Amino acid sequence: MSRTGxxxxxxxxFSRLGMAMKLHRQNFSGxxxxxxxxPTSSLMTITVLAISLALPATFHVLLKNxxxxxxxxxxxxxxxxFLRPEISDSRAxxxxxxxxxxxxxxxxxxxxxxxxxxxxxxRSGFGDAMDFLDENxxxxxxxxxxxxxxxxxxxxxxxxxxxxxxREVDVxxxxxxxxxxxxxxLQLGDKLALALGLILAGGVVLxxxxxxxxxxxxxxxxxxxxxxxxxxDAFIRRPFLYTGFWYGALAGLVCWLLVxxxxxxxxxxxxxxxxxxxxxxxxxxLAMVESLWLVGAAILLGLLGAWISVSRHLKAxxxx
Amino acid sequence: xxxxxxxxxRYETGHEALKGxxxxxxxxxxxxxxxxxxAGKSTLLKLIAVMERPTRGQVIIDGANVGRAxxxxxxxxxxxIGMIFQDHRLLADRTVFDNVALPLVIGGLSQRDINxxxxxxxxxxxxxxxEKMMPITxxxxxQQRVGIARAVVNKPxxxxxxxxTGNLDPELSAEILKLFEQFSQVGVxxxxxxxxxxLIARMHYRTMTLRDGRMINTGLEE
Ligand SMILES: Nc1ncnc2c1ncn2[C@@H]1O[C@H](COP(=O)(O)OP(=O)(O)OP(=O)(O)O)[C@@H](O)[C@H]1O
Ligand SMILES: [Mg+2]
Numbered sequence: 001m002s003r004t005g006x007x008x009x010x011x012x013x014f015s016r017l018g019m020a021m022k023l024h025r026q027n028f029s030g031x032x033x034x035x036x037x038x039p040t041s042s043l044m045t046i047t048v049l050a051i052s053l054a055l056p057a058t059f060h061v062l063l064k065n066x067x068x069x070x071x072x073x074x075x076x077x078x079x080x081x082f083l084r085p086e087i088s089d090s091r092a093x094x095x096x097x098x099x100x101x102x103x104x105x106x107x108x109x110x111x112x113x114x115x116x117x118x119x120x121x122x123r124s125g126f127g128d129a130m131d132f133l134d135e136n137x138x139x140x141x142x143x144x145x146x147x148x149x150x151x152x153x154x155x156x157x158x159x160x161x162x163x164x165x166x167r168e169v170d171v172x173x174x175x176x177x178x179x180x181x182x183x184x185x186l187q188l189g190d191k192l193a194l195a196l197g198l199i200l201a202g203g204v205v206l207x208x209x210x211x212x213x214x215x216x217x218x219x220x221x222x223x224x225x226x227x228x229x230x231x232x233d234a235f236i237r238r239p240f241l242y243t244g245f246w247y248g249a250l251a252g253l254v255c256w257l258l259v260x261x262x263x264x265x266x267x268x269x270x271x272x273x274x275x276x277x278x279x280x281x282x283x284x285x286l287a288m289v290e291s292l293w294l295v296g297a298a299i300l301l302g303l304l305g306a307w308i309s310v311s312r313h314l315k316a317x318x319x320x
Numbered sequence: 321x322x323x324x325x326x327x328x329x330r331y332e333t334g335h336e337a338l339k340g341x342x343x344x345x346x347x348x349x350x351x352x353x354x355x356x357x358x359a360g361k362s363t364l365l366k367l368i369a370v371m372e373r374p375t376r377g378q379v380i381i382d383g384a385n386v387g388r389a390x391x392x393x394x395x396x397x398x399x400x401i402g403m404i405f406q407d408h409r410l411l412a413d414r415t416v417f418d419n420v421a422l423p424l425v426i427g428g429l430s431q432r433d434i435n436x437x438x439x440x441x442x443x444x445x446x447x448x449x450x451e452k453m454m455p456i457t458x459x460x461x462x463q464q465r466v467g468i469a470r471a472v473v474n475k476p477x478x479x480x481x482x483x484x485t486g487n488l489d490p491e492l493s494a495e496i497l498k499l500f501e502q503f504s505q506v507g508v509x510x511x512x513x514x515x516x517x518x519l520i521a522r523m524h525y526r527t528m529t530l531r532d533g534r535m536i537n538t539g540l541e542e
Contacts, residue, residue: 222411226397227395228369228371228403228405228409229403229423230395230426318330318371319394
């Protein structure tokens, strides 16, 4: 047996490598030619795959932009500390200076009783009516702007709790509830996007698996013959893996195109809407890294679908 | 080289194709396997190439029980076997050349080695001028010879032929058998299943006979 058993290894390592690479290239471009060989059905499959991928990808882009928007809101956070009426202006000034020293605090501004009254008069239109009052009913107020690091709803809330404990402070207020709600919604969106992504990724694997299954059924006699003359499973799997690769790659690219077109299309109206709110917000598309992730994930799903499909069918033709 | 120990094969249909078969074939030995249609000749060859697994008993090649071989070992067993199939089993959409080259491509040989070996094999079966043709455009006998060229192209230590001369005229049959003979002379074990009794009579080789799945003559005691 050993006399001729070594024939395969008689070819030098490099020529074997060259042969293997040539085979790879043939398989690689051959599978692509295979896709273009039946353009309509391949195109339909790729479109279905791209749409399946586009759903979670679009969801992701929307969430990302939602987060960017709400990030902007945090930066305008101001905590209003209403001081007790009996606190004198000098004590209020002293407290303002102390607060300014805290590490969580970026800026403070004291609105004295007098300032508050002036502001109220000029803004409310009740100016004259206020003149009839003996005493200024408005409390002094300190506006505290937290540092950027302490602007998130949770840390701002922690800060407000500490500040409310100051003896001079009557009421501490921060209108953050709706920001918190919005962010909770975004978190829910994250979970939803993940679930949607997983479900549709499963769908992509199934679609590619089924497409490859048809290709395998078409070539089943050929597969059997190649196995009979000693091909390993890896040898048979390879061209189908390339087919899966191409389906995944092309679907990923088409999906990228779909999402990019969608962002482009929505970009104008969104900017106009943002303009109405004095915001320079612009809709952000898929970044370079995200695009690579998208195509990479699509390729992986394609390979996985092909692998599962081929393995199942190889098992079916094992000897009984 | 090959040993069968009390081998049974029952197909899923319940049909028992082999019943307690024993046989031994040495390295470099050439033998015929005969028997009526349905006697179990093809089944016996398929057990050697692990296309089927025995229901009971042992099929041993080179000391290894191939009946129990793991699925991933099967390709390596088959590469040591050149098999000629009763129904040719050619790739319909590949040229004669590509069909014959298949075992070499699987083995990872260089293109240069493949070219020279394929041509040599085609030359041996007299088909050198048909290398670019598709199998369907060939006659039955020519297709059979393509199958023979594919079986011998990687010089396997064991050659199994299932009715290799079924579609050949007596002259060509004799030539093919001479080719097998040459192989056995350089140490290849050859087992040929056939009901061409006239051919066997001319050749004076060991002849085993199956009847209804039983080995009624192992061809050893004359
Ligand atoms: N895959 C199968 N499933 C069920 N029964 C089978 C199968 N293959 C063969 N048989 C049965 O096993 C018996 C032996 O078949 P086999 O092909 O080994 O015969 P053979 O000796 O090669 O006949 P022939 O000379 O006609 O080729 C036959 O009765 C056949 O019907
Ligand atoms: Mg038969």
